Amino acid sequence: MRHERPTTQGERSSALWGRGGRETRSSALWGRGGRSTVALFALVVSVIIPAAGIASSGSGDRGAVVPAELLAAATANPDATFDVVVQGDKSHRSPDIAKDVNENGGSLKRAFRSISGVSATVTGKQLLNLADDSHVTAITRNEELSLTTYETAEMWRAATKVSKLYGGPQTPAIAIVDSGIDSTRLDFGGRVRASVNFSSLAPNATGDQLGHGTMVASLAAGAGTPLVGTYKGAAPTSPLIDVRVTDGEGHALTSDIIAAIDWIIANKSTYNIRVANFSLAGRSATSILFDPLNKAVERLWLSGVTVVAAAGNNGSADSSVEIASPANDPFVITVGATGINKTTDTSDDTRAPWSAHGHTADGFHKPDLAAPGRWMVGAVPTGSLLSLNFSLRSMLGGYL
Numbered sequence: 001m002r003h004e005r006p007t008t009q010g011e012r013s014s015a016l017w018g019r020g021g022r023e024t025r026s027s028a029l030w031g032r033g034g035r036s037t038v039a040l041f042a043l044v045v046s047v048i049i050p051a052a053g054i055a056s057s058g059s060g061d062r063g064a065v066v067p068a069e070l071l072a073a074a075t076a077n078p079d080a081t082f083d084v085v086v087q088g089d090k091s092h093r094s095p096d097i098a099k100d101v102n103e104n105g106g107s108l109k110r111a112f113r114s115i116s117g118v119s120a121t122v123t124g125k126q127l128l129n130l131a132d133d134s135h136v137t138a139i140t141r142n143e144e145l146s147l148t149t150y151e152t153a154e155m156w157r158a159a160t161k162v163s164k165l166y167g168g169p170q171t172p173a174i175a176i177v178d179s180g181i182d183s184t185r186l187d188f189g190g191r192v193r194a195s196v197n198f199s200s201l202a203p204n205a206t207g208d209q210l211g212h213g214t215m216v217a218s219l220a221a222g223a224g225t226p227l228v229g230t231y232k233g234a235a236p237t238s239p240l241i242d243v244r245v246t247d248g249e250g251h252a253l254t255s256d257i258i259a260a261i262d263w264i265i266a267n268k269s270t271y272n273i274r275v276a277n278f279s280l281a282g283r284s285a286t287s288i289l290f291d292p293l294n295k296a297v298e299r300l301w302l303s304g305v306t307v308v309a310a311a312g313n314n315g316s317a318d319s320s321v322e323i324a325s326p327a328n329d330p331f332v333i334t335v336g337a338t339g340i341n342k343t344t345d346t347s348d349d350t351r352a353p354w355s356a357h358g359h360t361a362d363g364f365h366k367p368d369l370a371a372p373g374r375w376m377v378g379a380v381p382t383g384s385l386l387s388l389n390f391s392l393r394s395m396l397g398g399y400l
Helices: 009-013 068-076 096-102 126-131 158-159 213-219 252-272 292-302 385-391
Strands: 002-004 028-030 043-044 081-088 107-111 116-124 136-141 174-176 192-197 240-244 275-276 306-310 333-339 370-371 377-379
Touching: 002 028, 068 081, 068 126, 068 136, 081 096, 081 126, 081 252, 096 107, 096 116, 096 126, 107 252, 116 126, 116 252, 126 136, 174 213, 174 252, 192 252, 213 240, 213 377, 240 252, 252 275, 252 292, 292 306
Parallel strands: 174 240, 174 275, 192 240, 275 306, 306 333, 333 370
Antiparallel strands: 002 377, 028 043, 081 116, 081 136, 107 116
16 A cells, blocks of 8 residues: 555654553654755654663662663662663673673573674663673663654655656665565565564564555655556665564564664675664663664664664654654764645745754754655555554555
């Protein structure tokens, strides 16, 4: 299906919130170099991370950075279990941290390559012991994330002159880190070169039950279809890499996203991945000095992959907001959403009221640029959660 999402002020809060009020994501179509000279487009979804304070010292003199609420919870509940990401310093790599976790009685889940860290389940007492380890630099929750729907603008191609990007078969691949891609869509024409699933919440899932990742992919690189008119994406000849990190309702874990980054780094040369489309923006401000997702996307950027992140959909019409991970990172391209007022003239463009802008915990101003983010038409699978929730905006012929 193709999904046409009209914009209303009320829809800024239409996120599919994660379990327990945890993280969500929002999306928009981003560009590089401004609307009139777009050089790169990627669809981005923002992740909402529970409010947790910037950080608090561990319980010892050389303790790790631990969010204040997590430290308090571990102290008050020494026998309770916590799903966390544990990071080490430069001399203490992932195998060393894994050993520390095991020696403290914790349950190791996954060791990472993009960061010096592991994901693990530990008790409150074990967490406090690890926080006192001089080689452990940070302990954060393995947060749960979820995806939201779109605010879009169908005249975006003419307004951005994106047709100048339409290239030949040598265009680089775009990694879509999302809810999956329905590779059977005519829009993709067999250009989904690889599909991998890192969702520990839905480890055996295939395709895209939510519909979000497919729509992101179609707006980024869909070739359109003659059945209901041509709705081309920004780079309709680019290969796509489907990197799934969510379950069918859009929930994901931080550790799953870091594992996805590990895979992209290991396989970027094989598939010529030059752009990674992330939809990750937290609900609360975190520092790039300890946030594991920041460290992972920086490693990805430094490996030669352009990382694009959403500013977030938690913006205010009247004031700025704090920008969170990974959109807070100075290495990544952080993008906000604009409305083009149904014209190709850029002088009447306005910021979408729900599009976040402001400073990060480390003092950086974000977003770096803005691009159309309203009234776009993109493909989603028939029967997906997105198509069912917005059935009145579906178009004939099995496309939205």
